[in-house]
Amino acid sequence: GESVGLHLPTLSVQEGDNSIINCAYSNSASDYFIWYKQESGKGPQFIIDIRSNMDKRQGQRVTVLLNKTVKHLSLQIAATQPGDSAVYFCAETVLQSGAGSYQLTFGKGTKLSVIP
Amino acid sequence: DTEVTQTPKHLVMGMTNKKSLKCEQHMGHRAMYWYKQKAKKPPELMFVYSYEKLSINESVPSRFSPECPNSSLLNLHLHALQPEDSALYLCASSQGPGKGELFFGEGSRLTVL
Numbered sequence: 607g608e609s610v611g612l613h614l615p616t617l618s619v620q621e622g623d624n625s626i627i628n629c630a631y632s633n634s635a636s637d638y639f640i641w642y643k644q645e646s647g648k649g650p651q652f653i654i655d656i657r658s659n660m661d662k663r664q665g666q667r668v669t670v671l672l673n674k675t676v677k678h679l680s681l682q683i684a685a686t687q688p689g690d691s692a693v694y695f696c697a698e699t700v701l702q703s704g705a706g707s708y709q710l711t712f713g714k715g716t717k718l719s720v721i722p
Numbered sequence: 723d724t725e726v727t728q729t730p731k732h733l734v735m736g737m738t739n740k741k742s743l744k745c746e747q748h749m750g751h752r753a754m755y756w757y758k759q760k761a762k763k764p765p766e767l768m769f770v771y772s773y774e775k776l777s778i779n780e781s782v783p784s785r786f787s788p789e790c791p792n793s794s795l796l797n798l799h800l801h802a803l804q805p806e807d808s809a810l811y812l813c814a815s816s817q818g819p820g821k822g823e824l825f826f827g828e829g830s831r832l833t834v835l
Binding site (some may be wrong): 614650695709712 | 763
């Protein structure tokens with residue numbers, strides 16, 4: 607079946623600890639990056655974004671770090687809570703030349719499980 | 723109103739059926755998107771509409787036919803689908819092409835028998 611061999615990278619953390627979720631992106635021309643959270647049975651929910659002219663951006667309990675040299679993005683969640691359990695996707699935008707539109711491409715995702 | 727509303731939430735159809743998925747947003751967004759998501763995989767882009775015109779078609783089979791009747795509505799017409807088309811279909815919108823984050827709906831879970 608289609609699910610044979612498929613699995614998401616997983617991260618298990620204790621409630622109250624900090625979580626770090628990593629993402630490698632592919633296109634050095636990408637200029638806008640977004641982290642999304644997707645809970646089971648729901649659509650992706652925006653968490654935080656960052657433009658390529660920045661290397662760090664902070665939100666409420668979340669921080670995104672961007673390292674353009676190695677094309678790496680990370681999401682840090684402070685004081686992780688059970689409600690943070692979800693799949694987290696990074697996404698990069700690539701300008702489609704001639705189309706006038708940005709194409710948002712998602713990374714593979716990481717499943718975060720918070721242990722109470 | 724910061725919602726993208728998708729209907730139906732669940733749809734079961736046979737391979738000879740014709741059905742449609744609907745998406746609506748009232749945020750004044752001028753770009754709308756269809757994504758397909760299989761289990762344990764990231765969403766994959768299917769179509770992008772920019773100012774009600776189709777701007778990106780990611781080589782999607784013609785059995786999927788998008789339509790943007792106005793700036794608030796996006797439809798996906800389905801005909802002669804295959805069982806492997808079973809997936810979660812996500813609609814999203816953004817302020818404009820290349821402007822801001824995408825807001826996603828909850829998705830329509832499609833099962834093709």
